[in-house]
Amino acid sequence: MSEIKKSGSADVTPILEIRGxxxxxxxxxxxxxxxxxxxxxNVLSIIGPSGxxxxxxxRCASFLETANGGDILYDGKYAxxxxxxxxxxELNQFRTLFGMVFQNFNLFPHYSVMKNICEPPVLRGQDKxxxxxxxxxxxxxxxxxxxEDAYPYQLSGGQQQRVAIARALALEPEILYFDExxxxxxxxxxxxxxxxxxxxxxxxxxxxxxxxxxAFARAVSNRVIFMDGGFIIEEGHPEEVFGNPQQERTRRFxxxxxx
Amino acid sequence: MSLTTxxxxxxxxxxxxxxIFFLTLLFSLPLGMIVALLRMSRNKIISSxxxxxxxxxxxxxxxxxxxxxxxxxxxxxxxxxxxNKLIPVVIAFAINYAAYFAEIYRGGIESIPAGQYEAAxxxxxxxxxxxxRIILPQVVKRIMPSVxxxxxxxxxxxxxxxxxxxxxxxxxxxxxxxxxTSFVPFVxxxxxxxxxxxIVDRVMGLIEKRLNYYK
Amino acid sequence: xxxxxxxxMALVMLTVLVSCSGAKDSGSGSAEKxxxxxxxxxxxxxxxxxxxxxxxxxxxxxxxxxACDYLGWEMKIFGVNWDEKLIQLDSNECDCIWSGMTIxxxxxxxxxxxxxxxxxxxxxxxxxxxxGYNSSxxxxxxxxxxxxxxxxxxxxxxxxxxxxxxFGDVITADSFLKCFTELAGNAVDAVFVDMPVxxxxxxxxxxxxxxxxxxxxxxxxxxxxxxxxxxxxxxxxAVAALVENGTYAKxxxxxxxxxxNLLFLND
Numbered sequence: 001m002s003e004i005k006k007s008g009s010a011d012v013t014p015i016l017e018i019r020g021x022x023x024x025x026x027x028x029x030x031x032x033x034x035x036x037x038x039x040x041x042n043v044l045s046i047i048g049p050s051g052x053x054x055x056x057x058x059r060c061a062s063f064l065e066t067a068n069g070g071d072i073l074y075d076g077k078y079a080x081x082x083x084x085x086x087x088x089x090e091l092n093q094f095r096t097l098f099g100m101v102f103q104n105f106n107l108f109p110h111y112s113v114m115k116n117i118c119e120p121p122v123l124r125g126q127d128k129x130x131x132x133x134x135x136x137x138x139x140x141x142x143x144x145x146x147x148e149d150a151y152p153y154q155l156s157g158g159q160q161q162r163v164a165i166a167r168a169l170a171l172e173p174e175i176l177y178f179d180e181x182x183x184x185x186x187x188x189x190x191x192x193x194x195x196x197x198x199x200x201x202x203x204x205x206x207x208x209x210x211x212x213x214x215a216f217a218r219a220v221s222n223r224v225i226f227m228d229g230g231f232i233i234e235e236g237h238p239e240e241v242f243g244n245p246q247q248e249r250t251r252r253f254x255x256x257x258x259x
Numbered sequence: 260m261s262l263t264t265x266x267x268x269x270x271x272x273x274x275x276x277x278x279i280f281f282l283t284l285l286f287s288l289p290l291g292m293i294v295a296l297l298r299m300s301r302n303k304i305i306s307s308x309x310x311x312x313x314x315x316x317x318x319x320x321x322x323x324x325x326x327x328x329x330x331x332x333x334x335x336x337x338x339x340x341x342x343n344k345l346i347p348v349v350i351a352f353a354i355n356y357a358a359y360f361a362e363i364y365r366g367g368i369e370s371i372p373a374g375q376y377e378a379a380x381x382x383x384x385x386x387x388x389x390x391x392r393i394i395l396p397q398v399v400k401r402i403m404p405s406v407x408x409x410x411x412x413x414x415x416x417x418x419x420x421x422x423x424x425x426x427x428x429x430x431x432x433x434x435x436x437x438x439x440t441s442f443v444p445f446v447x448x449x450x451x452x453x454x455x456x457x458i459v460d461r462v463m464g465l466i467e468k469r470l471n472y473y474k
Numbered sequence: 475x476x477x478x479x480x481x482x483m484a485l486v487m488l489t490v491l492v493s494c495s496g497a498k499d500s501g502s503g504s505a506e507k508x509x510x511x512x513x514x515x516x517x518x519x520x521x522x523x524x525x526x527x528x529x530x531x532x533x534x535x536x537x538x539x540x541a542c543d544y545l546g547w548e549m550k551i552f553g554v555n556w557d558e559k560l561i562q563l564d565s566n567e568c569d570c571i572w573s574g575m576t577i578x579x580x581x582x583x584x585x586x587x588x589x590x591x592x593x594x595x596x597x598x599x600x601x602x603x604x605x606g607y608n609s610s611x612x613x614x615x616x617x618x619x620x621x622x623x624x625x626x627x628x629x630x631x632x633x634x635x636x637x638x639x640x641f642g643d644v645i646t647a648d649s650f651l652k653c654f655t656e657l658a659g660n661a662v663d664a665v666f667v668d669m670p671v672x673x674x675x676x677x678x679x680x681x682x683x684x685x686x687x688x689x690x691x692x693x694x695x696x697x698x699x700x701x702x703x704x705x706x707x708x709x710x711x712a713v714a715a716l717v718e719n720g721t722y723a724k725x726x727x728x729x730x731x732x733x734x735n736l737l738f739l740n741d
Contacts, residue, residue: 106378110396120382153474333659340659424647433557437623438631440580
């Protein structure tokens with residue numbers, strides 16, 4: 001993996017920057033002081049045990065959860081500052097910057113593949129014909145040619161997740177979030193989805209991937225974060241984190257995955 | 260009285276039965292949606308007041324509600340009883356059925372996974388777009404069987420209009436039964452209701468089939 | 475619906491049992507008393523109605539009670555749905571229909587056993603006192619209410635069909651009280667009803683008048699199931715005995731609106 005731009009270098013504005021993010025559900029504190037940044041073209045993988053706050057972090061970054069404290073910046077602009085969100089219109093503007101791929105795909109079951117992909121950009125006022133052409137291109141890239149008129153229930157889990165990725169990409173986001181994209185899939189179907197994500201990495205798509213696929217994270221990411229108990233325990237280049245983990249907790253976690 | 264005359268006379272009332280049926284659906288289906296949304300309101304006062312009314316409407320006999328709507332305004336405020344009984348009948352039916360539909364809608368809406376809302380939000384759908392384009396079509400499909408049940412019940416419930424002296428088919432049937440000392444009009448009424456519901460069943464079946472393009 | 479009906483029935487039976495318990499001893503005292511179920515329209519004063527004390531009463535109810543006491547029978551009351559009374563009689567829910575019931579030819583044709591008539595009834599029209607209607611002719615084009623299943627309704631469909639045709643419409647309500655509610659609430663212009671009912675209603679409520687026109691003479695009797703000639707006979711004999719010993723007249727005194735039309739007292 002080539003390292004495009006070193007994270008935190010002075011001449012680049014990170015697409016996503018999070019500072020001291022806090023989130024609690026009632027008494028339960030799930031995120032405690034999380035800070036990270038993602039530069040254009042980089043792939044950040046977030047690993048860690050269940051309940052460590054990985055998904056909550058992504059959901060806060062995509063405004064699906066309301067954070068309690070800290071800052072969230074997109075392209076250097078505050079979407080969330082000191083526990084206060086920007087205005088509704090501004091947040092909608094920020095929403096155009098990221099896309100999200102869910103664990104359970106969350107395709108719209110009553111829409112065909114084509115409509116799933118095309119309706120969001122069309123509703124945002126984009127030209128129908130152009131959107132359709134882009135969608136066809138994306139489906140081709142996802143290996144889903146000929147599935148335009150299929151309905152989600154007619155597709156395998158792996159195919160559905162690839163449609164979901166195409167749907168997110170059709171909006172041409174600057175950054176794409178993956179929330180355990182292969183966890184709901186049968187083992188033999190994870191490969192086709194991971195292949196597509198790897199392809200996107202090769203095209204320098206900026207991505208944050210929450211995953212349990214360690215080999216994949218190691219091969220695709222520019223940076224890896226290991227989270228546990230709402231904290232970032234370790235962060236670094238995948239070879240460092242996987243090859244020579246500095247923290248005892250990281251080692252213990254990774255030993256469950258590597259023989 | 261010949262059977263033909265009997266059927267002809269009762270068919271005259273069938274028009275009024277149909278009027279109750281269609282007007283009730285016309286008003287109660289949308290009204291039910293409004294009630295369902297009020298019921299699900301985050302405002303505790305609105306939702307509990309709505310719930311209270313739904314419980315009253317579902318917890319008391321429709322016949323009683325018919326009497327209340329028809330004669331209540333006269334007894335309480337001295338307002339004249341309507342000469343066109345279709346008006347109070349449809350009001351009572353529409354309100355009563357809206358309460359039932361509201362609970363069906365609510366069940367349907369709450370059965371849609373949260374992921375659908377989340378996906379729509381991230382994809383930039385507004386709240387209204389999410390409801391109308393993503394949630395509602397799925398709700399409609401899910402609630403069709405329950406709605407069909409209610410519609411079938413409505414066909415039979417139209418006969419309750421006799422309690423407020425609305426001359427629909429069943430009332431006319433009773434009149435003939437009395438004057439002829441005959442049970443036949445009730446059989447005719449039964450056949451009418453059965454055929455009516457046969458049509459309802461077919462139509463609802465067609466709609467369900469059309470919604471079956473996805474699972 | 476069924477549950478509510480069953481509940482009402484249970485309450486009715488309870489009140490009847492309670493109200494009967496006082497009079498029970500007049501019978502022979504044998505362990506097995508014959509039970510006679512009287513079918514009434516519970517909303518048909520002064521013949522049968524729910525009294526102030528919550529028990530059914532009325533002229534017919536009191537006579538039947540007296541007849542049963544005389545025969546040593548236990549009496550129960552069953553409130554029928556007036557427009558389905560004969561079906562309810564056929565299904566053994568009660569043993570007779572005795573409630574200001576007009577004798578119709580169609581009943582005899584259908585095989586029901588009908589007692590000797592005991593009351594001469596006429597139909598009248600009730601209107602609001604300030605309405606300005608003074609004859610049935612004034613009601614041309616107006617709405618007239620009649621109780622479903624009553625002789626009034628039968629008349630408007632039969633002998634008085636010509637008169638009915640001049641009305642704007644005939645509205646059938648399922649109780650005579652609803653007829654009067656419709657009139658009170660201006661939903662109809664007149665009520666076509668039995669004379670005694672009209673008289674007692676107009677006496678108790680202000681603002682109504684009876685148009686001075688007697689329409690369609692008819693008579694009241696008691697209906698029994700086909701084949702129950704013996705039962706009819708026993709009841710008729712008991713009533714004859716009550717007439718004989720003066721009980722009948724004593725009860726009739728309490729109902730001044732109808733006393734003049736009672737056939738057994740005015741022979």
